[in-house]
Amino acid sequence: MAQVQNRLRPFFENITFDRDDNELVLNFGPQHPSAHGQLRLMLHLQQEQIVKAHPDVGYLHRGMEKMAENMIYNEFMPTTDRMDYIASSSNNYGFALAVEKLIGLEVPRRAKVIRMLLLEINRLMSHLFWLATTALDIGAMTVFLFAFREREYLMDIIEGYCGARLTHAAIRIGGVPLDIQDSFLHQLRVFLNKLPQNIKDYEDLLDSNRIWLMRMEEVGVIPTEMALSWGCTGPMLRASGVAWDIRKEEPYELYDEVEFNVPYSDKGDNFARYRIYMEEMRESAKILYQCIDMYDECVKNGETELMAHAPKYISAPKLDIMTQNYSLMQHFVLVTQGMRPPVGEVYVATESPKGELGYYINSQGGPYPYRLKLRAPSFWHTGILTDLLPGHYIPDVVSIIGTTNIVFGEVDR
Amino acid sequence: MRAYKPKDDLQAKAYYTDRYYVAPQVPKSAVEDDEIFAADLEAIKAKFEVKEAYIQVEQMVIYINAHDIYGVLELMRDELEYTQLSEMSAIDWLAKDDTFEIFYQMLSMTKRKRIRVKYFIKNGQAVDSVEKLFRSADWSEREMFDMFGIEANGHPFMKRILMPYDWQGYPLRKSYPLQGDEFAAWYEVDKIYGKEARDIIGPEIRDTATVDRYDSERFARLGFEVPKGTKITGNEERNPQEYQEEGGVFLIKKYTKESSKVIDDPQR
Numbered sequence: 001m002a003q004v005q006n007r008l009r010p011f012f013e014n015i016t017f018d019r020d021d022n023e024l025v026l027n028f029g030p031q032h033p034s035a036h037g038q039l040r041l042m043l044h045l046q047q048e049q050i051v052k053a054h055p056d057v058g059y060l061h062r063g064m065e066k067m068a069e070n071m072i073y074n075e076f077m078p079t080t081d082r083m084d085y086i087a088s089s090s091n092n093y094g095f096a097l098a099v100e101k102l103i104g105l106e107v108p109r110r111a112k113v114i115r116m117l118l119l120e121i122n123r124l125m126s127h128l129f130w131l132a133t134t135a136l137d138i139g140a141m142t143v144f145l146f147a148f149r150e151r152e153y154l155m156d157i158i159e160g161y162c163g164a165r166l167t168h169a170a171i172r173i174g175g176v177p178l179d180i181q182d183s184f185l186h187q188l189r190v191f192l193n194k195l196p197q198n199i200k201d202y203e204d205l206l207d208s209n210r211i212w213l214m215r216m217e218e219v220g221v222i223p224t225e226m227a228l229s230w231g232c233t234g235p236m237l238r239a240s241g242v243a244w245d246i247r248k249e250e251p252y253e254l255y256d257e258v259e260f261n262v263p264y265s266d267k268g269d270n271f272a273r274y275r276i277y278m279e280e281m282r283e284s285a286k287i288l289y290q291c292i293d294m295y296d297e298c299v300k301n302g303e304t305e306l307m308a309h310a311p312k313y314i315s316a317p318k319l320d321i322m323t324q325n326y327s328l329m330q331h332f333v334l335v336t337q338g339m340r341p342p343v344g345e346v347y348v349a350t351e352s353p354k355g356e357l358g359y360y361i362n363s364q365g366g367p368y369p370y371r372l373k374l375r376a377p378s379f380w381h382t383g384i385l386t387d388l389l390p391g392h393y394i395p396d397v398v399s400i401i402g403t404t405n406i407v408f409g410e411v412d413r
Numbered sequence: 414m415r416a417y418k419p420k421d422d423l424q425a426k427a428y429y430t431d432r433y434y435v436a437p438q439v440p441k442s443a444v445e446d447d448e449i450f451a452a453d454l455e456a457i458k459a460k461f462e463v464k465e466a467y468i469q470v471e472q473m474v475i476y477i478n479a480h481d482i483y484g485v486l487e488l489m490r491d492e493l494e495y496t497q498l499s500e501m502s503a504i505d506w507l508a509k510d511d512t513f514e515i516f517y518q519m520l521s522m523t524k525r526k527r528i529r530v531k532y533f534i535k536n537g538q539a540v541d542s543v544e545k546l547f548r549s550a551d552w553s554e555r556e557m558f559d560m561f562g563i564e565a566n567g568h569p570f571m572k573r574i575l576m577p578y579d580w581q582g583y584p585l586r587k588s589y590p591l592q593g594d595e596f597a598a599w600y601e602v603d604k605i606y607g608k609e610a611r612d613i614i615g616p617e618i619r620d621t622a623t624v625d626r627y628d629s630e631r632f633a634r635l636g637f638e639v640p641k642g643t644k645i646t647g648n649e650e651r652n653p654q655e656y657q658e659e660g661g662v663f664l665i666k667k668y669t670k671e672s673s674k675v676i677d678d679p680q681r
Contacts, residue, residue: 058575065560066584070425070591101470102439228496231549244522337427344439346470347518347529349499360518362504365436367427375500375518383552412575 023051026394030059034137034398037408039382041397043389050397053389055382060412068372072338073099073173076372081167083376084410086129087122089158090352092171097252098348098359099173102341103313108305110298111175112253117188117291118161118170119253120284125154126353127277127284131202134274134402138215143205150191150198157187173339174314175307185292195285199278206274216271220388220400223268230387231380234355235280236404239273241266246351258290273403313339338367354378354405376410421508422587441467449524453493461485472527479515479532483541486517486530490546495519495528498547501554503561505587511536513563517543534563542568560585592619
């Protein structure tokens with residue numbers, strides 16, 4: 001084959017890097033290791049101070065909304081894994097809940113408990129990952145190793161449940177596909193019993209660490225108005241003084257039956273966000289303990305149902321499919337043609353580890369959603385960098401990107 | 414004769430629908446059923462025309478006129494405590510009646526209520542930017558422009574956000590094929606190697622599920638792979654894909670099942 005000359009050139013030929021007014025344009029990314037993915041930032045600098053920031057995203061755009069319009073509802077479930085791949089069950093869950101609300105399904109209690117177990121494990125995984133990578137960006141290698149060790153335990157538990165470590169696809173529309181394995185609760189208990197000491201270890205390393213405090217305190221302050229205006233949710237909003245947690249305010253599943261607190265801070269800086277992540281891990285552990293009890297109760301009461309009973313939308317249990325002709329026919333139609341939810345639209349928000357994860361579904365009664373809009377929290381947490389970065393210095397960029405906890409699978413979708 | 418396929422909607426369609434199937438509706442209820450929503454609707458109706466309003470899946474949906482959007486959202490933010498614009502985007506109805514439906518998903522944290530504000534615009538019409546009210550609309554409106562080609566008047570930086578600046582076509586329109594159009598197939602070839610290399614490289618295969626079963630060089634020659642361009646005679650030598658070298662690697666022990674240790678308890 002003839003050799004073809006490669007004409008790949010950088011895309012910023014039209015930008016003058018040294019300008020007359022002594023302003024320097026710095027191109028940060030898209031392959032910067034601390035950008036947590038494919039984030040490109042155009043930074044206009046006066047000396048080391050940023051005067052203008054222009055985040056550029058889209059390097060991981062896969063067109064999920066378009067894909068959803070061309071897939072039956074159950075087919076789309078594994079695609080949602082690829083949004084926030086740090087905590088993929090929470091994406092699965094948001095989609096399943098949206099479709100269930102559209103259809104008007106009630107999920108069996110045991111499935112709800114299993115879902116909550118998965119969701120909170122995912123939250124812990126995500127927060128541990130956040131702590132590890134952010135600490136590594138700041139230079140704290142030890143915390144990175146510690147937090148990844150703990151995350152590994154959780155991934156083992158999840159792997160035992162669904163066979164996957166990152167892209168779980170562990171939740172189905174109408175329930176969960178499987179009961180938890182025998183070792184699940186034991187392993188989880190062992191992990192949870194160690195967790196308080198682990199969190200204390202991280203805090204001992206970081207809380208009074210001079211470098212950590214200098215990089216975190218009074219850096220990246222987001223005022224409440226700015227956070228609200230930019231659509232910030234989750235820890236980003238709670239660190240800016242609004243105690244808004246969808247699990248508490250608009251409870252789904254059994255979150256109204258468990259007791260937990262919503263940590264919030266009115267500081268709005270990086271350190272406040274760090275503290276909130278740490279506290280949320282403790283609250284998640286609290287919820288998990290209660291979920292374990294709830295699960296034991298389900299077993300005691302003999303509640304074995306894992307999927308909702310709705311023959312029009314959900315396949316019958318495997319036993320029925322194998323023994324009853326009508327169930328087999330239903331299953332065949334649902335797999336080959338897909339379920340057809342009623343005509344209407346729904347917007348359902350859930351509290352993912354990053355913030356408000358919303359699914360807007362417009363159904364026209366067909367097996368494919370007519371329009372599906374994914375509201376990913378990280379999208380706006382990246383957008384806010386436009387207003388947040390000016391005034392800060394170059395090293396602050398790294399710590400601010402770290403504490404915003406953005407995941408680019410979710411930003412670009 | 415080939416089946417006629419409408420050009421204005423290229424998305425997947427159900428291949429079979431029962432003739433007598435009537436799709437059920439997601440139930441709607443009247444706004445009066447909810448006190449808070451009823452009060453909000455009254456406040457909006459006092460100043461603006463509301464074409465339709467109902468509650469569906471615990472959220473109020475109101476239809477307004479396109480030119481009222483800035484005023485309505487300003488009223489909702491300043492007087493009705495809907496302080497966050499969670500989401501906004503468009504729905505493509507071009508195939509039906511040449512319109513777009515725009516929706517704004519509003520959230521009130523004090524009332525714990527969500528309202529969806531909607532209106533229709535004609536194809537080619539621009540919307541009024543609400544970026545001055547909610548900064549989050551800055552990126553949402555750019556995304557809407559990128560995906561549907563709907564411009565927002567008064568937006569400070571109306572450029573594509575997810576797709577490259579020099580992209581042609583609007584990916585989320587129903588008329589845009591899932592695998593991309595002609596432009597998409599040549600985009601990277603032209604960009605990296607230049608138009609003159611088109612003949613050598615060929616268009617990008619954008620269907621990820623494509624398998625060329627007549628490609629005898631790269632497909633289905635497992636264990637008998639040959640370098641590209643080699644003439645295939647059928648007497649190729651076996652080229653086994655070993656996980657580990659037979660003779661072993663310096664300092665690395667060969668894995669055997671007997672010598673390995675299984676850890677039962679991952680917590681150790």
